[in-house]
Amino acid sequence: MITRVKGIVRSLFIGAPGESLVKQERDFLQAEMDGFLGDRHASFERKAWGPGDKQRKGVIRRNERHWSAVSAEELAEISKEMDLSEVLSAGIIGANLCFEGVPSFSLVPRGSIFKFPSGAELLVEEYNPPCLDMGKALAAKCHTNSGRPIHDTAFAKAAQFSRGLVGVVEVPGMIKAGDDVEVIIYAPPLWVQSQENPWVTS
Template identity: 35%
Template sequence: MLDLFNRDVSEIPVRPVRKLRGQVAGVYHAPGDDFVTRRINALELTFNGVAGDFHEGPTRRSGSREPWYKAGTEIRNERQLSIVSPEELAVVAERMKLPEVKAEWIGANLLIAGIPHLSMLPAGTMLFFKNGVTLKVDGQNHPCRLAGRSIAECAGLEDIRDVSLQFAPAAKRLRGLVAWVEKPGRIEADEEVSVRIPEQWIYP
């Protein structure tokens, strides 16, 4: 343990800030009591997230992703928006032997094209949209059976259980990101987005 304190910080490799550009290929909203979204023309964002959306709110209830809390504990909502990539969804569909996997089937709010390995963008990455909105990435959105079941039902497939089980391994590190609103406003379809990847290092 002492070696960690004695290690010179200059020995830890640090990757510099990087910038990328992409485009909003679709915006989606979940207006009811279900996470499945529907395509719309624009998203109205407040500090609480997408106005009227299933995941709107400054806080949320903890679940299986937070085993360190008792289920249902009120915690900050860092999952206000779900972001996916058309390029990654195409890979997931191919792995599942499906013609397609649509963003709305798995509850996405934003479909962003042109960002290589979007799901691997690190926590702290900032997304600057041309009309003024800023989102901050919390981390990867891990695939689950619930989303797999939604794919099967939305695609009209008979073997719902088998498809729901296929999704998690097929979409590992390809299921996109969750993010929260740092600067509210309006995001429109076809809008440009600038991505700022922060400095990165591996804690020794």
């Protein structure tokens, strides 16, 4: 049985090459086969950044990070956990898309598809873990309700399981703020589920 979830595109962001980690809000994004037009993460390949990546630093590899996405609900929870005076936007943490209405957003599995009215489709590659550089940037620019300083590791702790997703463009097309989105949750084919799999441990 295919699980489908409906949500909406809350907001969209783009970050030009050479700009800071922050991305700027836009009314629409044009998805091409190598990523979002004009975004610094658009490319068919990228360099591995070292510890935490799949290859040693500097290795040229396939770019599985055409886009990054978060949910409004999880951003609100992260902001609350950090005691922030303002709710984080997707752009301030470098994401391209902010969705609303998709439960347990960061747990959407690899292989799931986001489908948009234009025909554009985005494919989920993996969870996007929080990094220390982003935590340091947020600590320098955000404020708490209590007035206490924000520790560099506060974001990583608050967003440990809710930082969002990264993936690639499956089908090009335009994505607009306010668009409906259909999320087709990936599940292995029934013939795979019915087999004993030595590679999966409980």
